Amino acid sequence: MYGQMMNLPLTITNIMQFADKVYGGSEIVSVTADNPYHRYTYAEAFRRARKLANALEKLGIKRGECVGTLALNDYRHVELYYGISCLGMVCHTINPRLFPEQLEYIINHAEDQYLFVDVMFVPVLEKLAEKLPQVKGVVVLTDEAHMPENSRLPNLICYESLIEDEDDEFEWPELEEETACSLCYTSGTTGNPKGVLYSHRSTVLHCYGSALPDSFGLSGRDVVMPIVPMFHVNGWGLVYSGPMVGAKLVMPGPKMGDGQTLCTLINEEKVTVSAGVPTVWLALLDYLEKSGHKVPSLQRLTTGGAACPQPIFDKFREHYNVDVQQAWGMTEMSPLGTYHTLKPHMDCWDEEEKTRVRLKQGRPVYGVDMKIVDENDVALPWDGKASGAVKVRGLWVIQRYFKADTDACDAEGWFETGDVATIDADGYMQITDRTKDVIKSGGEWISSIELENCAMTHPQVAEAAVIGIYHEKWTERPLLVVVPKEGESPDPAELLAHFTGKVARWWIPEACEFVAEIPHTATGKVSKKDLRAQFEGYTWPKV
Incomplete structure (x- = not known):
């Protein structure tokens, strides 16, 4: 019936x-x-x-x-x-x-x-x-x-x-x-x-899912500034979800990376919500810190496209009363897969505990089913410890690439994202690496993303990336690559010591190298492929 x-x-x-x-x-x-x-x-x-x-x-x-x-x-x-x-x-x-x-x-x-x-x-x-x-x-x-x-x-x-x-x-x-x-x-x-x-169907369903209170949480009272480019995965769908709820849209055009223009738009148009990659928020923070300006109307920022460094969370919350929320997804997912908001029982936690969870990429949005699997495609537990390849299926997830002859999914309809992650008992996923970027040292896995997040908490670091480099004894060891903040000349030994007590001792990078610029992809992500090519044939310093 x-x-x-x-x-x-x-x-x-x-x-x-x-x-x-x-x-x-x-x-x-x-x-x-x-x-x-x-x-x-x-x-x-x-x-x-x-x-x-x-x-x-x-x-x-x-x-x-x-x-x-x-x-x-x-x-x-x-x-x-x-x-x-x-x-x-x-x-x-x-x-x-x-x-x-x-x-x-x-x-x-x-x-x-x-x-x-x-x-x-x-x-x-x-x-x-x-x-x-x-x-x-x-x-x-x-x-x-x-x-x-x-x-x-x-x-x-x-x-x-x-x-x-x-x-x-x-x-x-x-x-x-x-x-x-x-x-x-x-x-x-x-x-x-x-x-x-x-x-049309997948886009409308994605629109519903992304506007939910525990996703972007949009309403007609919001003033939304989409900084994520509209040429990148439909601008995270905000050009659809904004009109659906009647939100005012503020579009920065060619000034999407200019901290001064973003600050002016936020204050003059009373922007309440914005979305962009971490590099955009670093540019805005830099301008706010140098100019002394505030952004009183701004309530929350969504960040995605790359793991968000902890200082972005801390500075926006402590100095500007702005909540930074991570999201994760990909072109093949329209793009939203997970979104980060705290569960009610976490409200009483202290800030250190909350920050630990905020650094995760969030919980699956209704409409997306998710699992992590081992190398034999066996599903792993959601215990926050087991790490495996992320697979997804859902209402707005790809089935087949344009003009392809075969499906992009496996026989059971799961699409492999290329990410490696853990998922805890509360459903919060934490990306530990891309499948192709994970570092295997002495037979054990090391998360380059966790090392990068730790490096970014150092006050003299503007940007950091970690790649695996061949090592005669351990097969691979992590190399820390750093862009120092303007006017700073950090000591390599002191930067490496910064990891002590924050990650497992054997995870600590073997060496640190400084560069003027870290290569990025066309969508603003760190290009590990280009970085590995840049350091091809690298010789570890003798201790």
Whole structure:
């Protein structure tokens, strides 16, 4: 027997129409290259999305075809998110920081028909123009006054001119909920990047899950500043969940890494919630400490993409009364897998106990099932001690990569994430390493992430990374690589002594090396692959 309830499709179109009708007056504030402070409402955003839809149809793009974007976080990109996907086309968000060879590969692999790009990324495409045969035109996200001059790109179109004369009425098509809505490629640390094709259904369910009180906890009273780029895993879904609850959006555009601009936006727009990678919060903290400014409206920050150093938690809480909450996920998970909030019985704990738990990546969000397994694929206990490979399945988890011939999951439907972790009895997961980055010394595992977190608590360390280096006796030993804080000259022996009493004695790195900069991937994570290449053939100092 079946239930007798309505069965309406879960689509992004529903989110857009609901927000337009119920929260039309909520604002979107943007920093853009051609307008340093643009402000309008959801109603205006969706009116322009309808104009865009009319324009896209006239360009001859068919449903199911991909439209690429190389753009930062601002109002025009929001219009593209909805205008493209709600037409039944696929919004392919492209990371402009990728290497040219990767950009060429994913644009051609996706068969993007048109590319919508910020002005600053036009030179990137000019170098690839002759290698993108299926691209019919490039639409520059600006007005006529700011269009690039003497560009070598054929069929260069101004976005504002494209939509200016279009009708602001549009009859959105009725889409099946399994219709593809967006496409994002992994960063491709090994081999070519892989495409993850999201559906309207998976995106809406992710939207529900991510907005729950023990996730991002969003409401119409919030002012949300998504700093995580919209070209990276749908901007963690905030461009969908924000409108769903009617939250005001503040978009930092090209200033997403500028501490002064972020501080100004937070204070002028009364931002309550923000989300970004740890390097962004380090930049904001640095500005706040140097300027003496405060951020009284800010209540909580979500951090993800990399393990968050303890000083970020401590400084925001102690000096600015801001709660920092970790989240974990990946492109293949839309991206949310876990989110960190404390359970009620932990409220009475002292700060040291709370910090110990805060350093974990959080509990699974409803909609995501998770387990850790040993090398024989046997499930391990959730005791906070057993460490194993993380596998997931769920309502917004990948089944197969775009254009792949076989599923990405095992026979039982589990997707292996490539992370190694423990999960405690309360359900809190703690990533100890990536499968490919784990250090095995003398037959025992060492967590590079835990060592990095410990190193970052030293007052003279700006950034730290730990990699395994070949050792004649122990097979591998950890090497600590440090970027000192500006004006500091830390002593290597003193830095290594900093680990004493904080980690197992045999975990302590064998040596410390200083660098001006640690390499990062296009998504802002430490590139252990490049760091290992940098120290290939390293000779351990003689003691």
